[in-house]
Amino acid sequence: MKNILILNDIMADNYSPPTFFETDKVSPPNYDEDLNVAITNYLISLNNSEINSVTLPISLSNNFLELSGLIVGHHIRLTKELMYRAATLIFYGSLSIDVIAKISPLASILFTPNVHYVNINEFSFDKIADFIKNVRQQDPLNFDKFLEFIRIDPPANYQSHHSIANDWALARYFSMFEKENGNEMYNCLGHKISKLDYTKTLHFKYVESKVERQKFKKKNFYTPQFNNVSGLTIGIIEDEADKGWGDFYQFLFEKSDAKVEIFQFYKEERKADLINRLKKWIDEHNSSKSPIDIYVVDLRLHDEDFEEKKSENITGNQIIKYIKSINKGTQVIVSTASNKVWNFQKNIEVGVTSFIVKESPETFNTREETRLTLLNLTKEVDKAADKAFLAKLYRKIELLKKCYDLDLNEKDFISLVFEKKGLLDKIFDLLNLDCFNDAVLDQCLLLGFQILENYCDLKSIGSFGSSEGLSSGFVWKKDKSKFDVFINQQNSKISTWFELKTGRFDFQEDSSSNTPIGYSVFPKMESKSSFHSGLDASFLVKMISVLHFRENIDKADIERIMKLRYYRSNVSAHLTGRVKSDIKITAKNDISFLIGIFEKIFVKTI
């Protein structure tokens, strides 16, 4: 067992200690190295030997107030990788212990278990050696008592606090993951975290030691798994991406089969240049074949953001606004160490609904609380993924608004549907507000059918009505030719190209089998006596006539519209009780389907 004696600068020049000690010296950090990193590396280098005691000065250098020896002592106790962290520590110096205690709170380590202070004025190193030979080490060391005695304040600078929270959260979350040592990305993430400067600081080690005293049960391990991100592209805009956050998201999202794009930050880039480069990156992805569906955005992306008073000027907020200005449906998850409510308010104003607040070391979360934070991360990502279809929907609606192919004489219809704040915009705005709310979905379905009804009634599309006592329906084909779909005969029969099929939808509550649920098309006009009355039936006849015979929409799609129409008439417009209460329509499937039909109808070339 070794007894290490760390020499300070004064001793190293002038004094030969007893051979009982193995002497050593902690090299000062080089100009670009952190003191904590230098100390940690030095201490880890001693890990190969069995160490019984470490005798060390209060300060390693001539500048006593650096108290670097006390810092080394704290690192010995708090560095979990050290085999000898419970070793007897003996500090030596020339001052009396009461004087040292007055100089710095770091001196509190002198009053912790298995730590001793020797005043060199009173005791020689021979006597220290004798003392060590006789000292009875408390085994195991009472770490709880040690942690009670000491106090390590975080670096007080407000910006470093942001970095602290970022590094802390990353290390903490990773410690909660189920171990996947065979996974290269998992190992890479672990390696990055082990290299973070903050994880070398006394504050990190102190807080980590405190939380490691928390009971840790296997059930606390949790690696987020996302349900709906498969096939989606997720963009990461995070200035700490290089420090491990990029690997963190990549590891999690790619495990769930999402594609990850990470924006590259450059140190010392001017804020204006950074914003321009970010916008360009967003534009490039937006115009690519697989645009980013979900952005994960940190708020403070540039150093100047830490001094920014106006929330809207913070880089992250500017970027979120830009993303939303391009496509209101693109999902943004704000991931931040900030807990400033006004920032979140700004985000909500531009349509952000998902937030991840990174855990901070100040909060001393329990393992269960950290687990809940990770569960919240999962929930927020899943929520954003569930709404990711809105981006595609928005693109379709914008395409419809720009590229509709209609007779320009149909001004009222064009204004009603395609212009700003028209029905298409209304549908999108409602869905963007809350695409999971039943009342919102009912309203969207009504608006969708309003578009369809109005379209079928356009003069340039066809005509359905009575003339000289005879009912008839025709549509204008795309080549401008007139196509008679049905003509009523005077004998109460009807010559028609199709007939409605009746039956019962599986979601119908009643047992009636007279509901129009589909249609059959004949090879040629046939004379039929079947007759369906009522508003819905006349709409269905018009709709089938237009969509099948003019627009060439698939029969299966038209029958799906018939199904939605039944729902619309018996739930969205009037709650007739004819539809089972547990049946719901969804924005992702049903409203998107209707918009897709509009795309087929209104856009000439897709």
Next chain:
Amino acid sequence: MINSILLIEDRPNRQRIFTQDLKIDLNDFPILKNICGGDDFYLYKEKISSEIAFFGAYDIIIIHRSALTPEERALLRDYVDVKSKILVFFSGGISYTLLQKIGKGQLLTVSSEDFYSENLVLFLNNSGEEILELAFGKFWELNMLVGAHEKITFYILKYTKKPLSVVLDDLDLPQWIIDKYVKMEDGMVEKDQLIAINKTIHADIKKKLG
């Protein structure tokens, strides 16, 4: 004698907030050239790579560490080493104060919070003559006193009687400490005399700490 000090900061708002708290305007100190953000910041930063001799006009160069690339930091380090200058790196990510010799020069590493503090005011008010004032503020004398006390303590451990001139050479104490505490005629110095000096210093250290 310090003729000119250069401060290069890339975060004007941080400086403004800190100096407001200190109730000072850094531009009021004639000895200090305060380059704070804007184009000037980039101009000075660029000089590190393109024309390092530009910094010859300054005895002390203080700069926000994170604003520099590792290459720029290395260039400045090498420059102060050769030109006997003092380089100060401050940063929010630094959580300690460390003063090191770098060749012929010195490097002080300090946290932003400790840099923008009363220490800076004291340092500038005294024309930047004592870098320890920037490092330890009003405790700079205490730092020296404790350092002297430690030196004498370890010196005594294996001490044999020597002439005063040799003792002073060995100890290499600051002149003000010699003037204040070593009140003896030239001649051989007894161990007890050194112990007595150390006791006086210890008593003064206690007094300073209150």
